[in-house]
Amino acid sequence: MAGTMMHEYIHAYFDWNLYLMKSGATTYDANFEKTYKLLFDESGVPLNDGFGANQHEQIATSFVKEIAAMLKIYAANQNIPLPADPLYFEKIGWGGLQYTSLYKYAPEGTTYANSAEAGNNSTTITQTIKCKKL
Numbered sequence: 326m327a328g329t330m331m332h333e334y335i336h337a338y339f340d341w342n343l344y345l346m347k348s349g350a351t352t353y354d355a356n357f358e359k360t361y362k363l364l365f366d367e368s369g370v371p372l373n374d375g376f377g378a379n380q381h382e383q384i385a386t387s388f389v390k391e392i393a394a395m396l397k398i399y400a401a402n403q404n405i406p407l408p409a410d411p412l413y414f415e416k417i418g419w420g421g422l423q424y425t426s427l428y429k430y431a432p433e434g435t436t437y438a439n440s441a442e443a444g445n446n447s448t449t450i451t452q453t454i455k456c457k458k459l
């Protein structure tokens with residue numbers, strides 16, 4: 326759940342900065358285009374990413390380890406015992422990225438889906454915030 330929230334938050338972060346750029350605002354993050362190159366073509370124009378494929382490639386490139394690290398800290402702060410699987414948090418970080426080119430580098434046994442994007446029958450709030458997917 327926390328992993329899904331992080332994933333969706335990153336989409337929101339991307340979308341917000343792209344929105345600011347497209348609307349001519351200058352208040353988007355200074356290094357946004359330079360940092361998240363996979364969201365732009367070679368001339369610097371934001372790619373048409375209606376299905377979120379480029380955002381997922383960018384998340385796979387830039388955020389899997391960060392999501393894992395954040396979850397580990399979160400678990401520690403909540404006094405949640407560390408799971409036996411040392412790659413548990415990294416596997417969660419790969420959630421929702423199964424269609425990316427980098428997914429082949431996910432740890433073996435990564436099966437955790439991003440519940441917001443799996444379109445599952447969960448009755449949690451994630452059911453109503455499905456994000457863009459392939």
Ligand SMILES: [Zn+2]
Pocket residue numbers: 332336377381421442456457
């Ligand atoms: Zn996503």
